[in-house]
Amino acid sequence: MRLLIGTLFGLALAALIGLGLTYMSLTRGTAFGGLSIDSWTAWPKSGTTEADPYVRASIARSGRLPTAMGDGVSFTLQSDDEGKILDGRCDVVISGVTPVARFWTMTLYNPDGALVGNSTNRYGFTSQEIVRRSDGTFEIVVSPRASAGNWLPTGGVPRYELILRLYDTAVGVSTKAGREVPMPDVMTRSCP
């Protein structure tokens, strides 16, 4: 009897730890193997056959098709440069330049990957339509309230993430953070 209880205890513990770890690692994001530049993170290997089992499982679970190496690379932003989680009720300013790419897009998503509805049907900016300053830098205001210039509406959602996709770029698996890959600065300007 004691043996049975002990075995059941051991098996229950194993199931709890095993499934718990799997769930956590797939929902909290795979932190390792990423390329982090400032607050932006990319997993260039997720677009290759060298993708590790965690990345593969996370892709299969979410239902997305990853950006393939040779097509481009995706950088995800979940918090500003001070580590504050992006809040759709605040004004967040994204400014600066991106690494060299033929074409880039920046898109705002819910944490589950859906676009966020808003009155102007704007879900992001592309390098072709963004308004730049005379020195080539740009500034995007991510805010629930209409704003002059490049305004990216949040719809007031409490949490969102931004994805910067660089297409036809040299940024890839062998890239290290540095001066060749300048990422835009992210600052929360005001919160109601």
Place this chain on the structure above:
Amino acid sequence: MIIRWLLLILGGVLLGGIVHLATVILLPRTATQDAYARLTPIAPVNTVVALPPPSPEKAIMPFMDPAFASAVCRYDLSQGPLKLSVPVSPAYTSVSFYTRNDVAYYAINDRAAGRRVIELDLMTTAQHDQVPEDEEITAADRLIVESPTPTGIIAIRAMAPQPPPRPRR
């Protein structure tokens, strides 16, 4: 008594680690809502289908880029290799290849292809081995892509910038 329980906990933790690794490795094979499964109802085999642009209410897959017009082809090479030719748009166009388990194994864009039409042959490794060598030489400009799995997804994407936002009143 205490040692006995400590041993049980240790055994449970070790077994838990094995369960974790096994589930992570097996998950892609059992996922019922992965990209391939989501595309199955709308994409007949070996046919290119245009995907509706993602909207806040509805999107076939999460994290689709709204700046692109996309089309997919769910392929099955068991009946033979596929020929694919994609006309490129004046702006950016790319063709990405994914295995049955949504792993990207190859991608090419219009500039890398270097012409107005991206043309290639998709085949399995076994089918590639059967291509006569002299034929491969005469057709040196043919691009051959080897698929690691007999089935998979081809994603064709062309840049389609958003219309400028409506003027605000």
